[in-house]
Amino acid sequence: MRLTRAGEYGIRCVLHLARHGKGTLVSRKEIAVRTDVPTHFLAKIAQQLSRAGIIEILQGANGGYRLLADPSEITLLSVIEAIIGEISLNDCVGRPESCHNSTLCSVHRIWNKANQQLRATLQETDFATLASEDACCLTPFPEADGHNRPIEKK
Amino acid sequence: MRLTRAGEYGIRCVLHLARHGKGTLVSRKEIAVRTDVPTHFLAKIAQQLSRAGIIEILQGANGGYRLLADPSEITLLSVIEAIIGEISLNDCVGRPESCHNSTLCSVHRIWNKANQQLRATLQETDFATLASEDACCLTPFPEADGHNRPIEKK
DNA sequence: CGATATAAGACTAAATATATCTTATATATC
DNA sequence: GATATATAAGATATATTTAGTCTTATATCG
Ligand code: SF4
Ligand code: SF4
Numbered sequence A, B: 001m002r003l004t005r006a007g008e009y010g011i012r013c014v015l016h017l018a019r020h021g022k023g024t025l026v027s028r029k030e031i032a033v034r035t036d037v038p039t040h041f042l043a044k045i046a047q048q049l050s051r052a053g054i055i056e057i058l059q060g061a062n063g064g065y066r067l068l069a070d071p072s073e074i075t076l077l078s079v080i081e082a083i084i085g086e087i088s089l090n091d092c093v094g095r096p097e098s099c100h101n102s103t104l105c106s107v108h109r110i111w112n113k114a115n116q117q118l119r120a121t122l123q124e125t126d127f128a129t130l131a132s133e134d135a136c137c138l139t140p141f142p143e144a145d146g147h148n149r150p151i152e153k154k
Numbered sequence C: 001c002g003a004t005a006t007a008a009g010a011c012t013a014a015a016t017a018t019a020t021c022t023t024a025t026a027t028a029t030c
Numbered sequence D: 001g002a003t004a005t006a007t008a009a010g011a012t013a014t015a016t017t018t019a020g021t022c023t024t025a026t027a028t029c030g
Helices: A005-020 A028-035 A039-051 A076-084 A106-124 A127-132 B005-020 B028-035 B039-051 B076-084 B106-124 B127-132
Strands: A055-058 A064-067 B055-058 B064-067
Touching: A005 A028, A005 A039, A005 A055, A005 A064, A005 A076, A005 A127, A028 A039, A028 A064, A039 A055, A039 A064, A039 A076, A076 A106, A076 A127, A106 B106, A106 B127, A127 B106, B005 B028, B005 B039, B005 B055, B005 B064, B005 B076, B005 B127, B028 B039, B028 B064, B039 B055, B039 B064, B039 B076, B076 B106, B076 B127
Parallel strands: none
Antiparallel strands: A055 A064, B055 B064
16 A cells, blocks of 8 residues: 555656756756666656656757646646556455456445545645645755756766 | 555455454354455454454354454454554655655655545444445345354355 | 667566465364 | 364465666767
């Protein structure tokens, strides 16, 4: 009953992009370092976010990721579900056919209710709000010009 | 983000016992067959329910399980958490020290809120209500005298 | 072209979930 | 006390999921 790391990392990634605003290109490396996510793992997560239409991926030198929508339009729920699929607290919520009793089951109804409630809470939250309220995900953002600059030369 | 099978099975077990009422002894085998749970798996789950003080286990011939409290006193939350531990939607909810940023993190606050909401919903639900609303968990209960009788001779 | 950065997917390792099996122990009944 | 029955406790096995890494290919800039 907990979020996977991939899901958590996806949120961090979008949140970091949200702090730069819609359309600003940020390198994978910077995101990875700033949000403490393994670089190659981030690559996979980004691909899922890309398929979901949340970010755009630019290849090549000076490539990176950028948000396709304004942070205020992106909900926590959409990011999470882009990574881990639709939230389902019990198997029978997402796949009622997995239990032949689901049409009669009183517990099933509770799960449906709780599941809907949870999804609603996550949908109410957008990334503009998240980005504005305090710092999240590690080191404060040092430069204010929105330019993508590596933190440290290697 | 979903309940384990052990958790689901624990609920079925308590629900079946709830249909017999507090204190009625029901054999492990009957519960296992009626709720479609592997017998030996049920044994482990029952031990966890026993440690949590929800059921009592009686050994020996004609042994079995019985509820220690009235079904109306037993919440869905208590049964679930007896099996899978305290619900924590994200790692940082249950262990804030797992992320050094949790005190500042805006996402963390959302998780805390959602987690508390979910637990509240599950706590509002008791097993007397669940048992009274429609049938759950497989075959209807054939005899009404509360007597523990095997379904089929083997 | 050469340097840089991501894409895509194979691969590995670890953790967890699920289930079974074996030996021990407790109780009722004869 | 002997026997049959039922659960206890824990070791073991298997499958699935999660988490992370590595390799090769591709795209873009200068
Ligand atoms: S018994 Fe009820 S709660 Fe459990 S899986 Fe079936 S429908 Fe869902
Ligand atoms: S970044 Fe925020 S939400 Fe993510 S683990 Fe840390 S405290 Fe929790």
